[in-house]
Amino acid sequence: xxxxxxxxxxxxxxxxxxxxxxxxxxxxxxxxxxxxxxxxxxxxxxxxxxxxxxxxxxxxxxxxxxxxxxxxxxxxxxxxxxxxxxxxxxxxxxxxxxxxxxxxxxxxxxxxxxxxxxxxxxxxxxxx
Numbered sequence: 001x002x003x004x005x006x007x008x009x010x011x012x013x014x015x016x017x018x019x020x021x022x023x024x025x026x027x028x029x030x031x032x033x034x035x036x037x038x039x040x041x042x043x044x045x046x047x048x049x050x051x052x053x054x055x056x057x058x059x060x061x062x063x064x065x066x067x068x069x070x071x072x073x074x075x076x077x078x079x080x081x082x083x084x085x086x087x088x089x090x091x092x093x094x095x096x097x098x099x100x101x102x103x104x105x106x107x108x109x110x111x112x113x114x115x116x117x118x119x120x121x122x123x124x125x126x127x128x
Contacts, residue, residue, distance in 0.1 A: 004045050008037030 012030050020027060063069065063079045068087050070080035093100075107118065110125035118124065 003049050006038060006041045006046070008034070008041050010034045010038060 012034055016022075016027075016030065022030070061077050063077070066083050066085075068080035068082045068084060070078055072078045090097075108123045108125070109115070109118075110127075112127055114126065115122075115124040
């Protein structure tokens with residue numbers, strides 16, 4: 001979102017001489033002009049741009065404490081089902097969890113007779 005920069009002249013006060021030859025009213029007018037320029041920019045340019053950019057956004061977001069932050073199908077923020085602690089468990093995962101589980105699982109076979117071989121850790125189900 002790009003916002004229009006304030007290009008109002010705010011340096012007039014700094015540009016005054018150390019002892020300006022102005023009346024009190026003229027000096028006040030110089031001070032007031034810078035503030036008025038910024039106020040005008042805020043009200044006529046900046047605030048309308050912000051309102052347009054925020055249009056359709058949620059006014060408030062209610063989240064569940066301790067739950068992960070996700071977005072819903074509309075792209076709006078929502079509380080996820082996983083807790084922050086559960087997400088923390090996954091932070092050290094370096095590959096697919098299912099691949100890691102499959103690598104740990106030995107062969108599972110079944111048949112109607114006693115097994116004749118296999119490796120330590122294999123599972124055999126008889127009468128499947």
